[in-house]
Structure formats: C-alpha cells, structure tokens
Amino acid sequence: MALPQPAVSAASIAHAPPGFKFRPTDEEIILHYLRPRTVNAPLPSSFIVDVDVLSHNPWELLPEGSMEKYFFSQRVLKWPLGNHWNRAAGDGHWKTSGKDVPIFCGRVNGGEPLMIGSKKTLVFYHGKSDFGENIEWVMQEYSLVGAGLTPYRVMRPSGSNHFGESSSAAVAITEKNDNTSEALNNNAKFPILLNPDKSWIVSHIYKKRNHMPQVIAQFYNSAEGGQVPFYNFLEQGNSRGVRK
Incomplete structure (x- = not known):
C-alpha cells in the first residue's frame, strides 16, 4: 500500500517569522x-x-x-x-x-x-x-x-541522471519501461521508485529542563501580627514579604 507523498512548496523556507515555532508531529x-x-x-x-x-x-x-x-x-x-x-x-x-x-x-x-x-x-x-x-x-x-x-x-527529469548512490539501480528500473525512450526524447519527468x-x-x-520550580519561602505579617509562610512557586515577588 502506497504511503502519502509530502507536498513540497516551490520555495524552501529558510527563516521562520517572529513567534514561529517548528513543532512537527x-x-x-x-x-x-x-x-x-x-x-x-x-x-x-x-x-x-x-x-x-x-x-x-x-x-x-x-x-x-x-x-x-x-x-x-x-x-x-x-x-x-x-x-x-x-x-x-x-x-x-x-x-x-x-x-x-x-x-x-x-x-x-x-x-x-x-x-x-x-x-x-x-x-x-x-x-x-x-x-x-x-x-x-x-x-x-x-x-x-x-x-x-x-x-x-520520486519524480526525476528524464534528461538527467542525478540519482545519488542509487543511480545505476534507478536507471536500470527506468530502462525496463517501454515508454522510457519516448520520455527521454521529450525531456519530460517520470517517476522512479527508490x-x-x-x-x-x-x-x-x-x-533537559528542570520542570520543578524552586520553592522559596517568604513571610508576611498577618492581620493578627503573626508571620505566616508564603510560598512563591513562580520564583517572583518581594523577598521582604507583603504586608497585609
């Protein structure tokens, strides 16, 4: 069963626009x-x-x-x-x-x-x-x-022989096709199986990132005047505490 062929744009994207994230599945x-x-x-x-x-x-x-x-x-x-x-x-x-x-x-x-x-x-x-x-x-x-x-x-131009390391094998496959000579004469493109x-x-x-934030204990004065520990899991805030 044939797998789907990828769609290729005419221009290859070299640089991503601001905010773009390359996240392929x-x-x-x-x-x-x-x-x-x-x-x-x-x-x-x-x-x-x-x-x-x-x-x-x-x-x-x-x-x-x-x-x-x-x-x-x-x-x-x-x-x-x-x-x-x-x-x-x-x-x-x-x-x-x-x-x-x-x-x-x-x-x-x-x-x-x-x-x-x-x-x-x-x-x-x-x-x-x-x-x-x-x-x-x-x-x-x-x-x-x-x-x-x-x-x-793979679609290859009939007038070229750019098959990489599989060149000889690919050419042998195309030579078995009765229509190859006609395609060569017309300089058309024809499929090759590699x-x-x-x-x-x-x-x-x-x-690897450490996903567990460092727990920082901070203190602030409660309404009764006591100190209650406050944990800032986002590592933000005033280290002197927040007065209530």
Whole structure:
C-alpha cells in the first residue's frame, strides 16, 4: 500500500517569522522529512539540516540562545559485520533510555494505520561508555521501520541522471519501461521508485529542563501580627514579604 507523498512548496523556507515555532508531529517528521531525505527528494523546508551528530558534543550543535534543534544524520555501525549502531560522540556517548515508541501514519485509503517509523530516546553521558556522567542532554532519534521503508516514488527529469548512490539501480528500473525512450526524447519527468536508506535518521536534540520550580519561602505579617509562610512557586515577588 502506497504511503502519502509530502507536498513540497516551490520555495524552501529558510527563516521562520517572529513567534514561529517548528513543532512537527512524529508522523510529519517521518513522512515529510525523513523519508524524502533518504532518497534525496525535495523537502518542504530547510529547518532540518545535515549534521554529523557523532562528531560533536550536543551543546556544540545548538545555535546560541536555542534550547533544541532537529538534524538529519546518518548512523554508523559500531562494527563492520555487526548490527549495533555506534553511539560514541564528542567527549562522551549516547545511551538509550526507555522503550522505543512506534510511529503510525493515518489511515491510508480507509485501511488500518501503518507503522512507518520509530522514536528512540537517548541521554548523553560525558566520558567513556558505562563510566560517564549524565549531563542532562537528550536526543530523540527518529528512524524508518515497517511501511516507512517501502520504495519511495520520486519524480526525476528524464534528461538527467542525478540519482545519488542509487543511480545505476534507478536507471536500470527506468530502462525496463517501454515508454522510457519516448520520455527521454521529450525531456519530460517520470517517476522512479527508490528504496529508502535506513541509515538516515532525524535527531531532535535538546537540553533537559528542570520542570520543578524552586520553592522559596517568604513571610508576611498577618492581620493578627503573626508571620505566616508564603510560598512563591513562580520564583517572583518581594523577598521582604507583603504586608497585609
């Protein structure tokens, strides 16, 4: 069953207007960003950029004043013949935390929802594996699984051969089409089916925040003249108290 194709605007958005927050859903990240990126197809915006996450400490990746950012990156196997991804990065390593969360797309043609991706949470530890210190940096790693790895339909100009690493395979597919020669002569566009490269991921990196506000005890004089403790949970107010 074919997955819905993302709509791509003519102009790629590079800068957000004031007050804009990039808050894509898990499904949108998989369908509109990760799947197209795995076959080098056009993207709906340029908010997610390519970065080698493993070459940096997480705090080096975020622009000044930012608390979070999304990146495209490619995973690398820890051993050439193994099936575990390398997690060493910068001066430490990323360690998985909790269970993977499946990502589903909406019903396609009235059918059942399809699992298209997976979201894994990792925490950054400063230092060598198993002996590092948790320094409160978190990465949510989005990857393609299940239906997300089905061939992706890409429109390519017939007069070009920009198929990336899948060039020879893509050309072989088109040569089997009886109408290919006619399309080449007319310089038209025709669809190509490419298999997504599952090494590509989207990394959502952010600094963990302390959501529990510090409780500050303050005092003010009651009508009877006694002192009653007042707790300012918003960390605001006059430390000398408020006279009633």
